[in-house]
Amino acid sequence: MTETLPIRALEDFLADPVEPADFPQLILRHWNARWAEETGLGGFSPEAQAEHFGHFVPLEGNLPQPLALRYHGHQFGVYNPDLGDGRGFLFAQVRDRAGRLLDLGTKGSGQTPWSRQGDGRLTLKGGVREVLAANYLEALGVNTSKPFCLIETGEQLWRNDEPSPTRSAVLTRLSHSHIRFGSFQRLAYFEDKAAMARLVDYCVAQFYPEADDPEIGRKACNLLEAATRNTGRMLGQWMAAGFVHGVMNTDNFNITGETFDFGPWRFLPVSDPNFTAAYFDQNGLYRFGRQPVQGAWSLQQLASALLLLADADDLAGALAPYQEAYRASFVDHTHALLGISPTGEAEADTAFLQSFYAWMTESEARWPQVFHDWFGGAASEARALAGPLADLYAADAFAPVKADILARDPVRPERANAGIFQRPDAPSLLIDEVESLWAPIAEADDWSAYEAKLADIDALRLARWG
Known part of the structure; x- marks a missing residue:
């Protein structure tokens, strides 16, 4: 069955088979039950979760061995031909209920030929940060990889940019593709026209038929x-x-x-x-x-x-x-995050965004709070005007922005009545909050604040998109 996996057709030039690290301990810290069900992986026991996503025992009928992908890339504008999966690999490919191909890739799963003297590990804090960020982006409707599983691995790591020693983890993420722009750059570097054609064929067949x-x-x-x-x-x-x-x-x-x-x-x-x-x-x-x-x-x-x-x-x-594509997305997504409909007239919608974001910059209004307060437009006016930024909203500078918001129809205005929007303060994920969530984990292995934040993020996702 493994021969039917699409990625295997590219294995000879795209990847290197590798062995996962042998971790001394496996403690499950996050499991994405929703996406596990979506991909047919929802029936695992805790023991099986640890086996497959901690020891990386192959999934039945899937890759017999993980693959560290090869690629190049521009890093801060400088071309680097010495890149590749240095602390991760492609573990498996699955399909969701719609039949779309998805990759299960890792971060912190051990050294590979591309580790460049790195230890191939991930800090637990780094894993927690990615789980939070990706879930929050999904709640905001942003196209993102999904954190699938996070397991603490019982090692002590030394890092220059955070207090050390620090705890270790391995993260598995779900993404439609781990084929990077740098994957193409590598083949161009080697002038491998035949492999480039095969990579193009693969991407078209799997993602853009x-x-x-x-x-x-x-x-x-x-x-x-x-x-x-x-x-x-x-x-x-x-x-x-x-x-x-x-x-x-x-x-x-x-x-x-x-x-x-x-x-x-x-x-x-x-x-x-x-x-x-x-x-x-x-x-x-x-x-x-x-x-x-x-x-x-x-x-x-x-x-x-x-x-x-x-x-x-x-x-x-x-x-x-x-x-x-960028302009239309910026217009549409700004309106979606405000829970209102664009007019459909490009000039009017663009003018609204210009005035809205100019006011945001000049007023220094808290970004997440504004989108929280005005979600649903007119349906949330009374709540916004009684909220933490009421003084800013009462100022003359906001009047034309407010008029534009109120002139646009709410999208499913009943969503503005969701419990998460009845709170005065917006659910947010600013860096100080992330540090405050990490502190009790580091000091007392207390995960309650982190779990509460994930619950808030999920409530926001459901309230915004249903």
Whole structure:
């Protein structure tokens, strides 16, 4: 049965079989029951969960051995040919109820040929941060990988950027694809035209069947256009959600346009185009306001790799939809997060966003609070005007923004009555909150605040999207 797994057709040039680390202890800290059911993996006992996602015993009929994927990438604008899965691997491929192919990939599962003297491990704090961030992004309607399983592994790790020794973990994430822009860049680097054609065939067959074409150059352009649209949509969602990825290297973009490879991510406390998530991003290359530009630049690097198969002018044409895909996503997702309908008139909707975000920046209103207060538009007016930001909403500067919000129809206004929206303070995930959630875990192995936050995030997801 393993021969039927799509990834096996690429194994000879895309990946290296590896052995998982042997961990001294396995303590389940997170299990995504909803997505386990969605992918047919919901029937595991706690013992089986530990066996498969701690010892990485192969799933029945799946990969017989994990695969560490090979890729290159631009890291802070500098090309690096010495990359690959250094502390993770592809463990299995599954399908959801809709028949879509999904990858189960790991983080912290041990050393591989690409570890570059690293220990191949993940800190427990890093795993907790990713579980929180990905769940919160999903609750905000952002296309993202899903944290599937987090297991504490009983080792002590030393890190330069956090108190050490610190606890260790292994994370398994669910994503439609772990094929990165850097996967294509590697094949272009080696001028491996045959392998590039096979990779394009795989991505079209599994993720974008509408992009199929008998001529490989046209198929490569169609794939690029599909990836361009999805990446533009993802960037629009990031900007509406106030999400700062932090490390937008080309090896951290995947071909299906999903948020993944969480590192020094942040959510904005207030609107600030110059907000930078990573302390080591001293020049602000990946600052919040520059993210859409960096998304476009990364797609240009993907297009450059595909020159191995297609004409430059045709590839340039495939990149053309990016700006409109980004703009439409930013408009639509801002309205969706406010629970109101766009007018459908591009000029009017764009003008609303310009005035809304200009007010957000000038007023320094708390980002998550504003979207919380005005979810449902007119359906939440009384609640917003009695909430923590009432003084800001009463100021003259907000009047035109308020008029625009109230002029738009609520989408399912009954959702504004959900319990999570009746609280005065917004559910949020700012860095101080993350630190406050981690402190009792580190000091007393007390997971109650973390579990309460996950429950709030899930309640927000259900209230917003049903």
